[in-house]
Amino acid sequence: MxxxxKAVIFDMDGVLIDSEPFWEIAEKKVFGSLGVSLTPELCSQTKFMTTIEVTKFWYGYYQWEGKSFQDVQNEVIECVKLLIKKEGKEIKGIKGLLKFIKTKGFKIGLATNAPYELIPVVLEKLNISDYFDFFTSAEFEKKGKPNPAVYLSVAKNLKINPKNCVVFEDSYSGLLSAKSAGMKTVAYRPKKENLIMKEKIEDFVIHSFSNLNSINRIFI
Structure with a gap:
């Protein structure tokens, strides 16, 4: 490069923890109870939205009564929180990677579209809280990923120029967010499958966090 x-920033869902299935479970339970019919095709469109964006999305298809956006959003978050505490598992190799990055003297940040209150739940579940110098959620920004705001906020709080940051992401919207922020991007693709993208926006592709020798080339 x-x-x-000088800093490494991580996405959370699908990068630190295998929690993405929990969101589908929670949304089907909560929105289903409101009479919303969640189809796989529509679910694919909400996969990388913020929780409030997802709630508004489904309200557009079925305008339920009796519960506010905030009430519904809170129910989804609480369901995901319980699933994380009960069944959450780290992405294989992530703890070793975090330790490896710290030995290099880099700062470590976290930027997620997930609600802020879930961040400490995940970090505590995985016992990795001490590795992070700063973390935040896109819920504090006007727009979530793919808008670059959340990544720029992390860089600002780490006191690191965005061009000196590298980001680990697993989604197109996340990679676009980081690239738009002026950061280097690493696409994590555990299944060695190609994402359908309009353009190549990642600088590196990795399939495992366990191969530290391969990952080391990112920092050279």
């Missing part, structure tokens, strides 16, 4: 790396 031409720019010196």
């Amino acid at each position: 031409k720019e010196e790396i």
Whole structure:
């Protein structure tokens, strides 16, 4: 890389923890109870939205009564929180990678579209809280990913220029968010499958966090 790396920023769902299935379970339970019919095709459109964006999305298809957006959003979050505490598992190799990054002296941040209150739940569940210098959620921004705001906020709080940050992401919207922020991007694709993208926006592709020798090339 031409720019010196000084900070590494991680997405959360699907990168630190295998929690993405929990969101589908929670949304089917909560929205289903309101009479919303969640189809696989529509669910694929909400996969990387913020929780409030998802709630508004489904309300557009079925305008339920009796519960506010906030009430519904809270129910989804609480369901996901319980699933994380009960069944949450780290992405294989992530703890070793975090330790590896710390030995290099880099700062570590976290930027997620998930609600802020879930961040400490995940970090505590995986016992990785001490590795992070700063974390935040897109819920504090006007727009979530793919808007770059959440990544720029992390860089600002880490006191690191965005061009000196590298981001680990598993989604197109996340990679676009980081790239729009002026950061280097690493696409995590555990199944070695190609994402359908309009353009190539990642600088590196990795399939496992366990191969530290391969990952080390990102920082050279």
